[in-house]
Amino acid sequence: MFKFLFKKELMENIQNYRFLLALVLCLVIIPLGFYVNVKDYLERRQIYDETIRDYENTRKTVNDILKGGGMAFRPPSPLGLLSGGIELVLPNSVETRGVISDEGADVHFNDSRRVDNPFISLFGRLDLAFIVSTVVAVLIMIFSFNAISAEKEHRTLAQLMANSVSRSAVITAKLAAGTLLMCTSFLEGILVGVVMILLSGLNPLRWPDTWMMLAVGVCVSIIFLLVFYNLGLFISSLNRSSESAMVIMLASWVAMAMVIPKGSGIAAKLLIPVKSQQVIDLQKRQLRLQIDRELEARLQKLAQLTPDITGMTDDDYFKAREGKSPVIDAFEKSQAQQKNHYKARLNSELGKIDADFERQRNRQAALARNISRLSPISCFMRIIAELSGTGFMQEKAWRETRSRFAQLLDRDISNKMRIFTYHNIYYEGTDVDRNAPAPKLPPSPISLEKALASVWVDIILLCIYGIFFFTGAYVSFLRYDVR
Amino acid sequence: MMRVLFFKEIREALASRRFLVISALCLFLVPLGFHVSQKSYQAKLQNYKEAVRIYEEETKTVSDILYNEGGKAFAPPSPLSFLSLGLELVLPNVAETQYKNMAPPAVMRLSNSQGRDDLYDVFYGSLDLIFVVGVVMSLLAIILTYGSIAGEKEQGTLKQVLSNPVARNKIILSKALANGVVLFIPFLIAITLSLIWANMQSETWSFLHGDWTLIGVAVFISILLVGAFLNLGLLISALAKQAVPALVALLLVWVFFYGIHPRLSSAAAQILYWVKSEGRVALEKSQLQRNIYKELDEEIDRQIQSLPESRANFPTEEDRRKQDEIRGNYQTRLEQSWRILDNDVEERRKFRMALASNIARLSPTSCFIRALSEVSRTGWLEYEQFSKQSRQYEELLNRDIFSRQRVLRHKRGIGVWSEADVRAPAPAFAYVPVPVEMVLLNILPDVVLLFLFNLIFFAGALAAFLRYDVR
Numbered sequence: 016m017f018k019f020l021f022k023k024e025l026m027e028n029i030q031n032y033r034f035l036l037a038l039v040l041c042l043v044i045i046p047l048g049f050y051v052n053v054k055d056y057l058e059r060r061q062i063y064d065e066t067i068r069d070y071e072n073t074r075k076t077v078n079d080i081l082k083g084g085g086m087a088f089r090p091p092s093p094l095g096l097l098s099g100g101i102e103l104v105l106p107n108s109v110e111t112r113g114v115i116s117d118e119g120a121d122v123h124f125n126d127s128r129r130v131d132n133p134f135i136s137l138f139g140r141l142d143l144a145f146i147v148s149t150v151v152a153v154l155i156m157i158f159s160f161n162a163i164s165a166e167k168e169h170r171t172l173a174q175l176m177a178n179s180v181s182r183s184a185v186i187t188a189k190l191a192a193g194t195l196l197m198c199t200s201f202l203e204g205i206l207v208g209v210v211m212i213l214l215s216g217l218n219p220l221r222w223p224d225t226w227m228m229l230a231v232g233v234c235v236s237i238i239f240l241l242v243f244y245n246l247g248l249f250i251s252s253l254n255r256s257s258e259s260a261m262v263i264m265l266a267s268w269v270a271m272a273m274v275i276p277k278g279s280g281i282a283a284k285l286l287i288p289v290k291s292q293q294v295i296d297l298q299k300r301q302l303r304l305q306i307d308r309e310l311e312a313r314l315q316k317l318a319q320l321t322p323d324i325t326g327m328t329d330d331d332y333f334k335a336r337e338g339k340s341p342v343i344d345a346f347e348k349s350q351a352q353q354k355n356h357y358k359a360r361l362n363s364e365l366g367k368i369d370a371d372f373e374r375q376r377n378r379q380a381a382l383a384r385n386i387s388r389l390s391p392i393s394c395f396m397r398i399i400a401e402l403s404g405t406g407f408m409q410e411k412a413w414r415e416t417r418s419r420f421a422q423l424l425d426r427d428i429s430n431k432m433r434i435f436t437y438h439n440i441y442y443e444g445t446d447v448d449r450n451a452p453a454p455k456l457p458p459s460p461i462s463l464e465k466a467l468a469s470v471w472v473d474i475i476l477l478c479i480y481g482i483f484f485f486t487g488a489y490v491s492f493l494r495y496d497v498r
Numbered sequence: 499m500m501r502v503l504f505f506k507e508i509r510e511a512l513a514s515r516r517f518l519v520i521s522a523l524c525l526f527l528v529p530l531g532f533h534v535s536q537k538s539y540q541a542k543l544q545n546y547k548e549a550v551r552i553y554e555e556e557t558k559t560v561s562d563i564l565y566n567e568g569g570k571a572f573a574p575p576s577p578l579s580f581l582s583l584g585l586e587l588v589l590p591n592v593a594e595t596q597y598k599n600m601a602p603p604a605v606m607r608l609s610n611s612q613g614r615d616d617l618y619d620v621f622y623g624s625l626d627l628i629f630v631v632g633v634v635m636s637l638l639a640i641i642l643t644y645g646s647i648a649g650e651k652e653q654g655t656l657k658q659v660l661s662n663p664v665a666r667n668k669i670i671l672s673k674a675l676a677n678g679v680v681l682f683i684p685f686l687i688a689i690t691l692s693l694i695w696a697n698m699q700s701e702t703w704s705f706l707h708g709d710w711t712l713i714g715v716a717v718f719i720s721i722l723l724v725g726a727f728l729n730l731g732l733l734i735s736a737l738a739k740q741a742v743p744a745l746v747a748l749l750l751v752w753v754f755f756y757g758i759h760p761r762l763s764s765a766a767a768q769i770l771y772w773v774k775s776e777g778r779v780a781l782e783k784s785q786l787q788r789n790i791y792k793e794l795d796e797e798i799d800r801q802i803q804s805l806p807e808s809r810a811n812f813p814t815e816e817d818r819r820k821q822d823e824i825r826g827n828y829q830t831r832l833e834q835s836w837r838i839l840d841n842d843v844e845e846r847r848k849f850r851m852a853l854a855s856n857i858a859r860l861s862p863t864s865c866f867i868r869a870l871s872e873v874s875r876t877g878w879l880e881y882e883q884f885s886k887q888s889r890q891y892e893e894l895l896n897r898d899i900f901s902r903q904r905v906l907r908h909k910r911g912i913g914v915w916s917e918a919d920v921r922a923p924a925p926a927f928a929y930v931p932v933p934v935e936m937v938l939l940n941i942l943p944d945v946v947l948l949f950l951f952n953l954i955f956f957a958g959a960l961a962a963f964l965r966y967d968v969r
Contacts, residue, residue, distance in 0.1 A: 036750070044758065051765040062777040069781060073788065101620045103588055104613025113567070126609040127590075131775045131847070133878050134764035134854045136588040137871060138864060141761040149757045157746050165742075257742050262641055265749070273633060274527075277625045280618020281534040284541065291545035292611040293592070297552040304556060383618050393622065400621070407617060 017184045024192030028158070037154045037200040044150060045204030046211045048141040052096035053217045059091040071455075077428055078449035084111040085120065087420045087456040089413060092404035093225050097232045098144035098396070100405030103136060109417045111424065117432040118358050120424040121303065122417050123296060144399045147201075147236045148272055148392050152243055155197060156264045159247025161257035162189050163492065168257060173497045186248065186492045190485070194244045198237055205233055224463045231463065232402045238477055239395040245484035246391075252492040268392075275390035283383035289375040299365055306364075310357040314350060314436055321346050324437075332437050347435050347444055354433075373414070380407065391480040394473040401470045404461055408469050412461060420456050427454040500668045507676030511642075520638050521684040527634055528688035529695065531625040535580030536696050538624070542575035542612070560899055561920035568596040568604060569895050571888040571927040575612075576875040578709060580696075581716045582867070583624040584876030587613040593888030597900050604900050606892045608885060628870055631720040632756065632863055636727040639681060640748045643731025645741035646673050647963065652740050657968050670732065670963045674956060677728050682721060689717055708934030715938065716873045722948040723866040727752070729955035736962035760864040767854030773846040779839060786835050794828040798907050813908050821906060851878070859944065862951040869944035872937055879940055883932045891927045898925065 028034050067088055074080055088108045095102060106124035113121050130136070139145060163186075166172035175185065209229075247264060254260040319325060323342040324332060336343045384407075387393040400406035433444040467474075511517050550572050556562060563569045571593040579586055590608030597604040613620050623629060647670075650656035659669065693713065731748055738744035798821060802810050809817055858864035871877035902918035 047762070047765070051769065055768065058775060059777065062775060062781060066777070066781055069785065101613070101617055104610075104617070104620050106611075106614075124611065124614075126611040126614075127607045127780075130585075130589060130881070131773065131777075132764055132768055132850070132854065133585055133589070133881075134760070134767070134851075134858060136585050137867060137877075138760035138764055138858070139757075141758075141765055145757065145761070150753060153749060153753050157749065161742065258645065258745065261742070261745055261749075265637060265641070269633060269637065273623070273629060274625075276618075276622035277629065278534075280616070280622060281538065281625060283618070284616070285534065285537055288541060289615070291542075291549070291615045293615075294545050294548045294552070296611075297549055301552055301556060380617075387618075387622070396621070407621075410614060410617065 016180060017188055020180070020184055020188035021191055024188050025195065028192055028196050033154075033157055034196050034200070037158070037197060038203065040150060040154065041200040041204030042207055044141070044146055045143070045201075046208040048143065048146055049096050049208035049212055050215070050217075051141055052099075053212045056091055056093055056095050057217055060093070063088060063090050074453045076449060076453055077447060077451045080111075080424075080428065080453045081115055081449070085115070085420070085424055085454070086110045086125075087416060088458070089416075090458050090460070092409070094228055094232070094403040095140075095405060096142060097229065097403040098400040098405055099135075099140035099142050100144075100400035100403055101407065101410060102405040105405075105410060106413060109413075109420050115424060115428055117354060117429055117434050118307075118361065119429045120421055121300075122421040122424070124292070124413075124417060143232065143236065144396050147239060147399075148396060151197070151201060151236075151240060152268055152272065152392070154200075155240065155243045155247055156261065156268065158193050158197060159244055160251055160261040160264050162193060162248055163251040163488075164254045164257045164260040167255050167495070172495075176497045182493050182495075183489065186252070186489055190244065190248055190488075193248075194241055197240055197244065201236065201240060202233075224460070227463050228402050228404075228466065231467070232399055235395065235398050235402070235474065235477070238474070238481065239391070242391050242477055242481040242484060245481055245488060249484045249488035249491065252488050252495065271390040271392045276387050276393040276396070279383045279387035279389075279393065282386055283379045287375065287379040287382060289379050290372065295368060295372050299368055302364055302368070303361065306357055306361045310353065311436075313353055313357070317349055317353060318346075318437065321349070329438055329440060347433075350435050351433060351444075369418075388473065388476055391477055394477050394480070398470040398473050398477070401461075401466045402463075404466075408461060408466065412459070416456065416459075423454050423456055427451075500672055503664070503668055503672035504676055507672050508679060511676055511680040516642060517680055517684075520642070520681060523634060523638065524684040524688040525691075527625075527630050528627075528685070529692040531627065531630050532580050532692040532696050535583075535624065535626055536699070538616070538619075539575055539577060539579055540700070542579075543577075545615070546572060546574050557924050559920065559924055560916075560918055560922050563895065563899055563924050564597075564903070564916060564920065568594055569891070569924065569927075570594050571891045571929070573880075573884045573929050576880070576931075578712055578716075578874040579876050580626055581713070581874040582628045582870040582876055583619060583626050584871030584874055585878065585881065586876040587616055587620050589878075589881040590884065593884070593891070595888075595892045595895050597895075597903075604892060604896055606888060608888070626874075627716060627720060628867055631723060632866060635681070635685060635720070635724045636752065636756070636863070639677075639724050639727035640731050640745070640752055642677050642681060643673075643728055644735055644745040644748050646677065646732060647735040647959075648738040648744040649735075649741040651738075651966075656966075660968050666964050666966075667960060670736070670960055674729065674732055674959075677732075678725060681724060681728065685720075685724070686717070711934055712873045712875070712937065715941075716870055719866060719869050719873065719941075719945060719948065722945065722952060723862055726862040726948060726951040726955060729952055729959060732959035733955045733962060736959045736966065755861040755863045759861040760858050760867065763858035763860075763864065764854050766857055767850050771846070771850045771853055773850050774843050776843075779843050782839060783836055786839075787832060790828055790832045790835070794825065797824055797828075802907065811908060813906060818904075818906055822904070825905065859947055862948055865944040865947050865951075869941040869948075872941050875931055875937070879932050879937060884929065887929060888927070891925070894925055 070086060070088070074083060074085065086108050087110075089105060092102060106126050108125040109122055110125050111120045112123050161168075163172070166175070176182070246267065250264050250267065251257075251260045254263065321342075324335075324346055327335065332343070384397075387397070397406065401408050428447060431447040434441055435444045436442075553570055553572070557566060557569065573591040573593075575591075576586060588610065590610045591612060592609050594607045594609065595604045596607060645652075647656065650659070660666070730751065734748050734751070735741075735744045738747065801817075801820060801824065805813070805817060813821070855868065858868065868877070872879050899916075899918050903914065903916050906913040
């Protein structure tokens with residue numbers, strides 16, 4: 016019986032204008048979105064490669080880093096075609112500001128904004144996340160809004176029920192036929208998109224894991240498609256009129272695609288306010304300057320309190336130093352002690368500011384994330400963005416990159432340096448090997464396992480939403496009174 | 499007759515559940531959106547003030563600017579961002595003029611870290627008027643009108659109405675007006691109450707800067723957009739024979755206007771007209787600078803080596819002038835090369851912007867989004883104003899401070915000193931927003947187009963309705 020009903024539903028849907036519409040839209044919009052995003056990515060990738068080359072040519076040794084500063088760059092995400100996410104506001108690189116000294120390097124995010132096409136920021140990108148959450152979602156609404164309600168309206172359901180047909184077979188046949196057609200249209204669009212970018216010689220997927228991530232992204236889209244179709248069936252089976260079903264579906268879509276996700280961030284911001292990155296950076300800079308001033312005053316006092324060197328001229332001092340005078344040696348040791356003390360204090364206070372900021376941000380983000388999980392659409396958007404490497408995890412990873420880069424510069428340069436001062440003359444005491452190769456921080460892309468580990472809750476939630484909507488549709492259909 | 503029809507439609511709409519739903523949604527969403535956007539603005543303002551305070555504390559004199567290797571200019575957040583968050587989180591709000599003694603002139607870098615403070619707003623968008631009007635109100639307009647003619651055709655009531663001596667144009671006009679009234683009255687009440695409430699909390703908007711004028715214009719543009727969707731609803735309803743296909747068709751057109759067309763317009767412009775990206779320009783500029791400064795270093799080396807030993811160690815006033823002259827020549831060459839590069843890209847970028855803008859204008863929703871972002875002072879116009887003013891600030895710093903830095907290379911090393919008054923107070927930067935008249939002039943084409951969309955859709959609806967065959 017199921018087979019018969021399934022075939023009937025399939026034929027009805029295929030003969031209807033809706034299937035053609037879904038097919039044409041998927042075949043046009045998905046490949047177009049792929050093409051535009053891949054082209055954009057390849058251009059950005061080329062600039063990234065050239066920038067890296069340029070940087071490596073000019074920063075070959077430690078000396079080059081000491082003269083020109085150090086940088087670590089963020090490569091653009093090859094899977095931006097899945098979701099543009101928050102890539103637009105991610106920093107382009109991390110870089111040192113000011114002089115790298117024995118006190119450490121002051122590493123900042125480079126947030127310089129290069130806006131080539133403001134309309135992309137204003138109107139949004141034509142990525143798969145948008146296509147699925149808006150275009151495909153609307154197509155599903157059009158497919159499913161009258162799947163049951165119209166049969167109730169036209170009394171065909173009553174006639175069908177008069178035969179010896181199990182209700183579960185009817186509803187599962189409707190679900191299976193509808194989702195099969197939607198999935199076919201969607202997968203055909205994806206296939207054409209992939210073939211098109213391969214044929215046009217634009218292959219962004221030559222980096223490890225990207226094919227796999229794309230495949231997982233498509234699978235998650237299919238799960239979303241099923242979830243939304245079940246929602247459509249649920250609403251359709253609850254309503255006696257197709258018009259009401261459509262209006263309710265539309266309202267649910269607006270709530271799930273927009274109101275809940277938008278509200279989640281706002282609610283979290285209002286409940287847990289956090290200072291801006293700019294203010295934190297300025298506070299850190301202020302602290303650095305304040306401790307620098309204190310250290311300078313302390314070193315001057317130290318010179319005054321060392322009676323053997325107070326009266327020395329600059330020439331006498333450096334001659335005595337060359338003669339390995341124990342007085343100068345002791346003076347330099349005292350300076351080093353003071354510097355170590357201040358460096359430890361600076362690092363601990365900077366670490367405290369960072370840790371507080373990080374803790375507040377994490378609390379705010381966790382709250383926003385949990386609120387947004389009330390909507391299957393935001394779960395889906397989140398999963399896709401994390402898989403694309405343009406999500407919140409990338410931002411967090413980039414924060415860690417900043418700390419790692421600072422540690423690398425400390426280990427390879429700052430900790431090997433010792434700068435002393437006498438009468439406002441700064442000189443290098445211990446030798447850092449200036450000709451040693453410049454320290455480099457290679458990009459560490461987020462692996463598929465890591466991405467999945469961060470979104471497994473959302474994937475499970477998406478499945479639960481699907482089961483919940485199907486159960487709802489099933490129960491309300493079973494409870495339908497034909498009289 | 500028109501009056502009778504109008505009041506009949508109004509009564510029908512008022513008696514239906516739809517009016518209740520519209521009123522409830524307007525009275526819930528508009529104040530909520532205003533309230534949270536205002537809170538978000540206040541948080542941003544506080545952060546902006548804190549950043550400026552800390553910067554000013556550490557940059558009191560010219561010497562501080564030299565010590566920090568540059569000055570900073572901050573753009574305040576827009577008090578009208580509750581209308582549209584626009585490009586506020588993406589476009590630069592800080593301009594840093596970075597100066598290096600060995601490689602003048604100072605280079606300006608525009609940045610924005612705000613986006614990372616509001617990641618959820620970047621990812622999901624904000625609850626601004628763009629969302630309330632562009633999504634909710636426009637969908638409500640569709641829901642209100644899809645059945646207004648098709649439904650009457652389906653139920654046969656239209657035949658009965660038309661069998662009376664009633665002019666068809668009056669019927670459709672009264673439907674359009676009544677639906678407009680039903681939709682706009684709750685919306686305007688919600689807007690007015692929200693504005694009064696927000697203003698009572700804190701006087702954010704001033705008449706002086708034209709904020710109230712811009713709010714008025716934003717409300718007017720919103721009415722034009724919702725009106726366009728109302729008329730579009732009437733048009734498709736007049737063309738369809740049944741209400742449900744009319745709703746499906748309207749929904750598809752809505753998705754096209756709201757999501758697909760605007761996104762396609764920016765992508766199409768990018769494909770049709772290639773422009774060197776900012777990233778590439780920055781890279782080329784830095785390469786150019788490095789090459790020119792390498793040549794400069796070599797020439798100065800040659801000059802030092804050509805001097806007798808005593809003058810090479812202790813350059814005379816003439817040697818110093820000669821070095822300044824060489825350095826000046828290279829600096830001019832660099833600035834000229836940069837300008838050529840910038841001008842070339844700027845022209846092409848302007849053309850592509852215009853192309854994308856004009857393609858986008860084929861959709862009423864994109865006209866609305868673009869116009870509202872300019873009215874909210876979170877659009878491209880404001881960005882241009884900020885970059886123009888920060889460039890002027892950079893020129894001021896270059897003229898008064900950095901160009902007075904003197905660098906002298908000799909055999910023993912490099913001497914750097916400043917001829918500027920280092921104890922003088924650091925030049926301040928105060929941002930002046932785009933004048934209201936300029937904003938209005940900029941959005942005029944979009945407003946006219948929105949008006950035209952209203953006219954075209956209504957004319958289409960009228961023509962389709964007049965051609966309707968009752969038999």
